[in-house]
Amino acid sequence: MAVTALSAAESKRLSPRLRKLEDERWLAMALLAPTAILLGLFIAYPFFEGVLLSLSSARVGDPGHFVGLKNFYKIWDDSIFRTTVWNTFWYTGVTTVFKLALGLWLAILLNRHFKGKAIIRAFILLPFIIPTVLSTFAWKWMFDPTFSVINWTLFQLGLITTRINWLGDPDLAMTSIIIINIWRGVPFFAITLLAGLQTISPELHEAAAIDGARPWARFWHVTWPLLMPVTLVVVLFSVIQTFADFQLVYVMTGGGPANATHLFATYAYQLGIGTGLLSEGAAISLAMFPFLFVIVVVQLLYIRRVETR
């Protein structure tokens, strides 16, 4: 009784507008509003603008008009777009496999006890911390046809006699950007997987050792399955980021040579901003959406399955 009396007395002192907040529905809305506004303004609105743009004939200096799916038919017949789709999948697939393998290997090494552990762990993150554009410029120098330090080293070691034109050859250019992406992405995998490894009780490894499991069997039967939820989340993040990568390719090759290294983002940029075909650029950006959507849904479903088992 005393409590009700007190709260009644307190609410009397509040203004009518504030008193509304005592109702949980109003309070919930008030608390959600800032997030909803931000998401709406910066994600939902641009997305729908993008959809409208892709369905129009807009170009720089011409707002255009509604043309339906014309832009999509057009890019469907575009051989560069097909190369772009293939490139994006190849780039994402290869880098993810290598990032996972190397990251896991590094994480397992870093999970051991050794002197200077903390410093090494911090150092490992460097490629991830340096702004991508800066580190990519450094790589560009290393792959430069004339000044390449890689060529110089191989030459001095007697492994090659002529310069390798890293960024001038379509296949080599793709391989080069894949190498850089792996270099940049491994630390994220390593540190996240390391965090995952540290949640696995050492007692489980000891129990498995007593149970007769040799190191490889311990990894396969204990570490790997227990690390799976973390692994899936890291892979998911990485796939999304790599699929939509832009900076690296833009700085290294700009999509060249001869459009051989375009990804969705760089081709959309080249067509939309570079050439001024805003609507086609938007269509290419949007074409990324269904692919990513399927990948993400599949992975999320799998993560949920792993986590509830």
Add this chain to the structure above:
Amino acid sequence: MAEVSLHKLNKKFDTTHVVKDVDLQIRDKEFMVFVGPSGCGKTTTLRMIAGLEAITTGEIRIDDRVVNEVPPMDRDIAMVFQNYALYPHMSVASNLAFGLKMRKFEKAEIEKRINNAASILGIESLLQRKPRQLSGGQRQRVALGRAIVRDPKVFLFDEPLSNLDAKLRVQMRVELKKLHERLAVTSVYVTHDQVEAMTLGDRVVVMKDGLVQQVGEPLELYNTPANRFVAGFIGSPAMNFADVTLVENGGKPLAEAEGLRIGLPGELATRARAKTGHKATLGIRPEDIHIATAADAPEYCFEAAVEVVEQLGSEILLDMRVGPALMVASVEPTLRVRAHDKLKLALKPERLHLFDAETEAAI
């Protein structure tokens, strides 16, 4: 047949010396309990037997075979961990099967052993569950089952009951005892709980600061503790201690302190006589103190002021002040007594203990 012997066993972590010169013979089929406060080296000793911790110096033999360099999987031991260490992603059945699969047992044999262990432990209905769907007691059983299916030479237990609630702990203690009688496998059991040590152990090793304090059967430790530490560690409520001076009065040795003047009987008197004039610690267990009656000789009586009365139902614990010393007495539950009462108490002379004030060894 499996004996375990530890010979001059030492373990150092960097500069800390955690296990010091441990010598021990664990007999075939014996249930040996290591007990001591945390940090006494008992778990480290167990882990050295398991092969999970390298030996700094000394030797461990299992059945006359030196196992110092033998990896855990080849020592033919099974271990039950404090936190059970069940593989969380495997069902109970797979947890039990894991050790056998790793050892390439036939499928039929694995199934037979799992069913056998499950029926011994009463966990047949849980075989398809995951560890997180089990209660603490059930997990404990699965952890035991994983050890049983292996049919090892030696069982190692690392504080297996410490994560269970008090009631379950008592129940599992009884089951462990029965299990050991049934399986008759040499067992080494580590605990910090002296009640567990006393009830489970065929013999008990009391450790402190890496040193073995005493090895003996439970009642031996209770009746004739080797030093003050063992005397205080074994028994609940703990033994009372009073700092006394050994004196002689008319040829009769006495232990004297403020508010206390106790005669020393029989053999204790003989041993105490050699230390006349020295400081010592007098020890008497709460259950060996009672309300004085006319039958009690005055030299075994003393006065005490009651400070707290603890009614436990089956007994009453009196927290009392005797001179400067605090003592606890366990008396009949029918006694009517209140705080601040002054009482005359007597002790059983044959149950007196004396410890050297410096070495703390029993006199």
